[in-house]
Amino acid sequence: MPLPRLPRPAPADALLVCTWYEDGEAQWGELPAAAGGRRDGDLVVLGSGGVRLRPAGDPAWDDLRGGSVPALLPAGGPVPPVAVLADLPARYGGGPLLVDLTATPGRGARVPAARLGEILAALLDATLTFDDLVRGLDTSGVYQGGGDRPAFPTPTAVTRRSFPELPSASASLLVRTAYDDEAGWRALLDELGGIDEDGWIGPDPDADDHPEADDYPWEAVVVDDPVYAGLQPGQVPALVPRGEHTTMVALADTGTFTRPGRPLTVVDLYDTPGHTAVLPCRRVGSMACNLDLGNMDFRDFVAAEGVRPWWEE
Numbered sequence: 001m002p003l004p005r006l007p008r009p010a011p012a013d014a015l016l017v018c019t020w021y022e023d024g025e026a027q028w029g030e031l032p033a034a035a036g037g038r039r040d041g042d043l044v045v046l047g048s049g050g051v052r053l054r055p056a057g058d059p060a061w062d063d064l065r066g067g068s069v070p071a072l073l074p075a076g077g078p079v080p081p082v083a084v085l086a087d088l089p090a091r092y093g094g095g096p097l098l099v100d101l102t103a104t105p106g107r108g109a110r111v112p113a114a115r116l117g118e119i120l121a122a123l124l125d126a127t128l129t130f131d132d133l134v135r136g137l138d139t140s141g142v143y144q145g146g147g148d149r150p151a152f153p154t155p156t157a158v159t160r161r162s163f164p165e166l167p168s169a170s171a172s173l174l175v176r177t178a179y180d181d182e183a184g185w186r187a188l189l190d191e192l193g194g195i196d197e198d199g200w201i202g203p204d205p206d207a208d209d210h211p212e213a214d215d216y217p218w219e220a221v222v223v224d225d226p227v228y229a230g231l232q233p234g235q236v237p238a239l240v241p242r243g244e245h246t247t248m249v250a251l252a253d254t255g256t257f258t259r260p261g262r263p264l265t266v267v268d269l270y271d272t273p274g275h276t277a278v279l280p281c282r283r284v285g286s287m288a289c290n291l292d293l294g295n296m297d298f299r300d301f302v303a304a305e306g307v308r309p310w311w312e313e
């Protein structure tokens with residue numbers, strides 16, 4: 001069933017979209033107050049900068065991913081540069097999620113609630129770009145947050161703008177984006193347990209047979225199609241079909257075939273869409289398992305600059 005379209009904000013406004021509901025009621029939490037907002041009719045005005053947010057709520061948007069937001073914009077007319085999501089993390093005190101709607105639609109960046117007005121004002125008057133936000137993310141996916149700098153910053157440059165939607169999957173996807181090393185690709189598939197006739201890698205995971213969580217086997221649908229050559233992490237969230245709880249998407253990119261351990265670039269789809277974690281392919285099964293069970297968060301797998309990651313200890 002198609003989701004309702006988002007309303008069109010005025011040119012100088014931004015949308016504030018609630019994506020968390022309980023018994024059909026929008027859960028805004030403390031976000032408007034924490035951002036210094038005051039009500040002005042149907043709008044929320046932030047601080048002295050006067051940035052105006054238009055709240056938008058519909059229970060059909062419950063648990064809406066940031067990557068799905070651009071597809072719900074009304075057809076025709078100007079597109080605002082950014083939307084603000086009042087999602088589950090924001091409901092419980094985390095920073096709101098900003099979603100890029102124009103440069104690389106669907107990628108996200110969290111910002112401290114107290115700085116929302118300042119950052120939105122800079123985005124709306126183009127003194128700050130979404131690329132700047134992404135380059136300023138800490139390991140938790142927060143712009144200029146208090147965490148460490150990522151050892152592998154999420155790239156912002158893109159070589160192509162248009163890609164087809166990724167296959168629908170309720171598990172994980174392994175997407176090949178580099179096509180210069182066929183032998184390396186085959187070696188990667190072998191190391192991950194081989195690929196079956198249905199295009200899946202890895203044995204059926206069984207906790208009794210694999211008690212070591214660090215080496216948990218990984219089941220994933222393999223996407224080996226040159227149409228995805230050059231796909232960048234920030235472009236992935238908008239390509240994941242709605243309606244499936246895809247655990248994660250891992251990219252076999254140039255780094256996979258040039259760095260030790262055949263590392264994969266795993267893309268966050270939920271907390272900060274487009275944020276990346278780069279880790280050896282043998283550890284990706286453990287990551288998928290822990291994310292699926294909710295035992296760990298995406299940020300737990302983002303290596304910090306100058307710090308030996310826990311999986312190498």
